[in-house]
Amino acid sequence: MTGPVRTLLVWCPDWPVIAAEIVDGVPATTPVAVLHANRVVACSEAARAEGVRRGLRKREAQSRCPQLTAVDHDPGRDARAFEPVVAAVEEVAAGVEVVRPGACALAARGPGRYFGGEERAAEQIVEHVAQSCGVESQVGIADGVFAAGLAARAGRIIEPGGTPPFLADLPVAALGRPALTDLLRRLGVRTLGDFAALPAGDVLARFGFDAALAHRLAAGRDHRPLAARRPPADLDVTDTYDEPLDRVDVAAFAARSLAERLHDTLARHGLACTRLGIEAVTEHGQELHRVWRHDGLLTAAAIADRVRWQLDGWLAGQGRPRPGGRAAPPRPTSGIIRLRLVPDGVLAHVGLQPGLWGETGEERERAHRALSRVQGILGPESVVTAVLGGGRSPVDQVRLVPWGDERVPTRPGPAASPDAPPWPGRLPSPAPALVLPEPLSAAVYDAAGEPVAVTARLEVSAAPARLAIGTRPPVEIVGWAGPWPVDERWWAPAEARRRARFQVGLADGTALLLSLAGGQWAVEAIYD
Known part of the structure; x- marks a missing residue:
């Protein structure tokens, strides 16, 4: 198994705020907060100066900054606005992977050699992104994507082999997993170094597969080496269309079916996707390609979202002018006639099992029709599912919801969401059977x-x-x-x-x- 790849990551601070300025014209120099589920997920520098922070509720943020402009969170808008930035990075270096809207990564070896050093390569990319897109960015270089992302936030270049000491003093919140972070803090594990010092086998047995991946990241061992082999060709899924896809809504509908096929194919092989390649061919023969990366495991819905965002960026986003009046990459001259999804990075997921209704979407649909038929004969309350929520007693935490209805808990709480407030007097674990x-x-x-x-x-x-x-x-x-x-x-x-x-x-x-x-x-x- 090879070590972590020397990685250069380009990070655009406060990207949801910048995307709102690019797409919706909301000035990013004023106090702006992007909200999701009534909480701040991103804010501008002017808003931070007034005391606004991520995680605050909307009312508290507005009380700290009465002139605050609230913007709804829109992942599609973030992805569309980020497409020109990725294209600008590709003009300088090849092999760019989108980590998420606002961050993209590439191997540092090629640009470092071409520009005469990693520091010089970082300067060239930051300068080119600023000139081409009018967007400020920071670059971090380290061993692995995770460490490079944290280095980019500090604007640092970590020397080869220095990634574990760099990570060791950072808090466990840097993992970006709130539920795991809260659990580790309650166990007295405060830093990534403390977490990395735990035996890997014990972490997997106690916390599960996702925590085992986080443990590798905390130790400076990016989980990419686990996907060293290339996936077999039959994992790719392709679809062709008689009528070219020239509208985003039509293309997104077609992409959803393709995403479900890919996820079902991977599940049958006991695999999970961490990097997704999206390839499209237009009616005039133009070829489009982009790679999306995810720190966890891409579900069917997550794959469909990323395909939809990318198609939106290709079909609708590239025709918009860049900040400063600069021309954007040309929009495709014709509709898409072929779409291909490539699981560019996969993990052997031994714990991956089919759902209650089987492995394929057809089996789940058949089960859904059968249960709906029972409801039609005996009434909606004849088939119910349990929804776990908040409460002080076990009987208070469970709500029985008729099949097909929205699964919303009666009371918010840690059982429903890790970010929900606790219930004083709640029964301690373990829960009764x-x-x-x-x-x-x-x-x-x-x-x-x-x-x-x-x-x-x-x-x-x-x-x-x-x-x-x-x-x-x-x-x-x-x-x-x-x-x-x-x-x-x-x-x-x-x-x-x-x-x-x-x-x-x-x-x-x-x-x-x-x-x-x-x-x-x-x-x-x-x-x-």
């Missing part, structure tokens, strides 16, 4: 046979020793944990509810979740 529809009445006794009580200060009168459920004989308690208080709707006395919860293990091997409210014990759930 069976939540009872109606709690069972119970009684808890100490070793002397006296009922166990909990004071207002959460002091247990005595250690629980026996549990009686309904009319059954008491069972010995061999272990217990708690109490965990839950004080709900305390601001509305008529609706207020206060209770204490316990986890207990019984002599027969059963583990239960108990609650005590108003002096009455109840069994709420059962653990495996």
Whole structure:
């Protein structure tokens, strides 16, 4: 296995803001914030000077900067506006790969030799992008795309072999995986060096496949070497069209079907795509090609999005003038008659399994039709799926949604989104296997046979020793944990509810979740 490729990455700061200026005319020199799901995902330098930061809610951002201009997040707009920048980089160096809108990468060896050094190559690319597109950019060079991206943010060139020390002191948030970052912080892992020091096998077993990829990145070992072999030719998918595709909406519809075919083909081979090549041929014989790169695994929807963005950039975006009045690369003179998707980088994904309904889209569609037919006969509530959301108890966290309806949780929470606020008093892990529809009445006794009580200060009168459920004989308690208080709707006395919860293990091997409210014990759930 070869080491990480020496990589040069071009990064355009605040690209969603710059794209809004290029496409929609929103001045990037004024306070601007790009919002997604009511939170700031990017902001201009003027907005940061007023205290606006990524992750802020819209109202809080506007309170810090009343003159803030809010712009909706549009990945398609970002991709279309970035196409001229990629074309400008290609005029200087070959083999450009789009990492995401606002960042593209290429092997540093060729430009470094041609321009007489990596530093000189970086200067030439930054200058050419500024002259051709009127866009400011920064270049970072390091061993691997991940490290080069972080180096670009600092405007640094990391010497060969110096990537691991460069990464070691950076915070784990640099991985760009919020859920994993939060978990690592709670475990006391603060820096990429701390994360890289963990055994790779333990990381895979404890955190999963995506965390194992992140672990390689943190250690300075880009995951590209895992895809050293070229994918076989039969993984490529191609489609030809009798009527040329000259409209973005028609082309996007055709590309979606092609993207699903590619994803299904890879799934059957136990593979996942990390780099996607998009090739098109127009009616007049013009050939178009672009490579998109992704840090994770490209799903069918992600493949379709990138194909749609690229087609939009080719068919609609290239005809727009660049900033400063400079001419953009010419728009294709005719419609697209052939489209080809090439999995340019693949990973052997041993944990990749087909979904519940099988491997192909046809099987999923057949299952969907069957379930919809059952609903038509027995009613919408006859087929439901569970949606996990927020709540303090297991019964509060699950909502049953009729098949086909929007899967929206009743309450926001960490179960629904890693960025959602926590629920104070939430039951700790592990979650119970069976939540009872109606709690069972119970009684808890100490070793002397006296009922166990909990004071207002959460002091247990005595250690629980026996549990009686309904009319059954008491069972010995061999272990217990708690109490965990839950004080709900305390601001509305008529609706207020206060209770204490316990986890207990019984002599027969059963583990239960108990609650005590108003002096009455109840069994709420059962653990495996």
